[in-house]
Amino acid sequence: MGRLSTVALMLCLMAAAVKGEDPYLYFTWNVTYGTIAPLGVTQQGILINGQFPGPEINSTSNNNVVINVFNYLDEPLLFTWSGVQQRKNSWQDGTLGTQCPIAPGTNYTYHFQVKDQIGSYFYYPTTGMHRAVGGFGGLRIFSRLLIPVPYADPADEYWVLLGDWFGKTHQTLKQFLDSGRSLGRPSGVHINGANAGLEPLYTMEPGKTYKFRICNVGLKEALNFRIQNHPMKLVEMEGSHVVQNTYDSLDVHVGQCFSVLVTADQQPRDYFMVASTRFTKHVLTATRVIRYTNGVGPASPQLPPAPEGWAWSLNQFRSFRWNLTASAARPNPQGSYHYGQINITRTIKLVNSFSRAGGKLRYGLNGVSHVDPDTPLKLAEYFGVADQVFKYNLIGDQPPPTLRDLVVAPNVLNATFRDYIEIILENPTKVFPKSWAAIMLTFDNAGMWCLRSELAENRYLGQQLYISVLSPERSLRDEYSLPDNQLLCGIVKDLPKPPPYKGVVCVFLASNLLAYIKREASPLLPSMPQQPRVGDVFSRGGELPWLPCDRQSLGWPNKVVGFDRAFITKSD
Structure with a gap:
């Protein structure tokens, strides 16, 4: 009886916390x-x-x-x-x-x-x-308001989008790659869409701290970012809170994002934000101005120098550490998710390579250069015609002993749902030469997922693959059905749509009854009635507290399929 009371209390508490769909x-x-x-x-x-x-x-x-x-x-x-x-x-x-x-x-x-x-x-x-x-x-x-953040609220937040720039139309760049050429060197660097300027991009009030969200949105080059006379405290990267170390500059590789705190504690005047290319023979630089609100005087023309060499960048990257005490949406690395205690079920070693077969440049992984078919891979798989569009596992978990000519084809790997897979990437020619990195992926998210190079030239010319993660059941518990508005093309354009995924049974708290609910793939309906009956169909929300076993729904209606009495009283 005590156990029932505990379960009932948990249901009450959780139900009270969930009042309706997320905004x-x-x-x-x-x-x-x-x-x-x-x-x-x-x-x-x-x-x-x-x-x-x-x-x-x-x-x-x-x-x-x-x-x-x-x-x-x-x-x-x-x-x-x-x-x-x-x-x-x-x-x-x-x-x-x-x-x-x-x-x-x-x-x-x-x-x-x-x-x-x-x-x-x-x-x-x-x-x-x-x-x-x-x-x-x-x-x-x-973060949601109830979730504490490991630093005080900043006075304001600013975006800093960095990137190299090639100064040509996208059609011209595409023609370069389609003809087998490389993109070559960029023409310059930009910060928020401009290379320079003396008008302030942002302003700061003396004594206050600001949050800068920095992303490299470019195509090819790693960039070093710094602010004259202002150190940066790193607080978040790639969606995780990190140990809060302070840096004079940050190497931001293509596709990376950092969040830093900057305090306006210098002489009131203008200061340059600087972005410059790394690991290139000819250094390209962009500057934008930050102005103190009571500032007098222009920014100094003496720009802070960028670091040199690969070792500095690699050592900085090694200094980044997960903040294990911060509250955030993440696994528990001190408990069941401890890296050394996870049962890794599969290891995949990927080696990048390139070739000029037929005089045209191509990039690949383990000897296969990916090409996108006319029918998207996920749609071909969902409609049951995958064998007409691509073959699974053209590459093995280990690269071939020699990598010569590349096979140009859709590159799709099969992965088992909820497996832990370690992927070792060897990168002998690009960032951090002659080195490797190991990443661990938890395949608990059913779907078709792209693993790709963030270097646009490499990605466009085949250095990517897709990983198909199939749930053993066609169930809304694991994956949403094909959206009603999904665009169709290729060989599936005129095919009849497969039946939607099955509903899942959930437990909702209704008065002193536990109502067993089955998710139905049908149009949205009214909120749950005060006195639900078997056969009632309703949408999420309503005045009555309820507890879905799957809160990730995008609005699936629910059908009452049965009841089980649960006496929720102090005496029980």
Whole structure:
């Protein structure tokens, strides 16, 4: 009886904490061409709602984000949300392996949840070389108000989007790669879409501390970022709180994001933010101004120097440590998730390579250079026609003894649902030469997921693969069904849609009864009635406290399929 009381109390407490669906954020984006001048010379760029860089997405952990994208370009378009986990929802990942692109003159509505995440991320277009001329912007996920953050609230937050810039149209860059050429060296570097300027990008009030969210949104080059006379305290990277070390400068590799705290404790005047290329023979630099609100005088022309060599960058990266005492959405590395105690079920070793077969440059992993088929891989798999589009496991878990010519084909690996897999990446020619890195992936998220190089040239020319994580059951517990508005193309365009995934049985607290609920893939219906009956179908929410066993639903209705009496009283 005591055990029943404990379970009932837990149900009451959890039910009281959950009053309805997580908040929704709605955006409408008009994607157009426009005139931009990151290096001072006008050129065609990609704008979102007339903005370059694109508009910020400000969200809070667990928010539902709905973005209606209107494509006014003359080419197909897709967006990806780099770093967002897309729990059970690879349908919204925005890669050519999971989605059909948005055709010119049409629109598509993305709907995803930033489930159990915090941090600084960015979005960008994944089609062609669109990212080279814009379409990118910041995506921040705040912690919920009840979750403590391991530092005081800053006076304000500022985005710093860094990147190399090639000064050519995206069509020209695509032609380079399609013809077998490399992109070559960039023409310059930008900070928030400009290479220089004496007008302030941001202002700071003396004595206050500000949070800067820094991302490298470029195509190829690692960049070193620093602020004249202002050290930076690193507080978050890649969506995790870190041990708060202080740095005079940070190497930000392509695709990386950092959050730092900067205190305005210097003489009131202007100061330069500086971004410069690393590991290049010719150093390219961009500067933007930060101004103290009561500042007098321009910034010093003496820019702080960047560090030199690979060793400095590698040692800085080794200094980054997870903050194990901070409250955040993460596994427990001191308990069951301790790295040394996890049963790793599979180890995959990936070696990158390139070839010039037929005079055309291609990049690959373990001897296979990926190419996107006309039918997205995920759709082919979902509709049961995968064998007509690609073959699983063209590469093995170990690279071939010799890597010569590359096989050009869709590169898809099978992974077992909920396995722990260690991936060892050997990188003999690029960042940190002749070195390797090991990462561990927990495949607890069913779907089709892209593992790719963040270097645009390498990715476009085949240095990527997809990992198919299939649940043993076609169940909403593990993965959402094909969205009703999902674009279809290729050989699945005119095929009948497969039946939606099965519902899962959940327990809801209703008065003094435990109502057993089955999720139904049907249109949204009214809230749960005060006196539910078997057969009632309702949506999430309502006045009555309730407890779903799966809170990641994007709004699936629920059907009462049975009851079990549970006496929840003090005497019990």
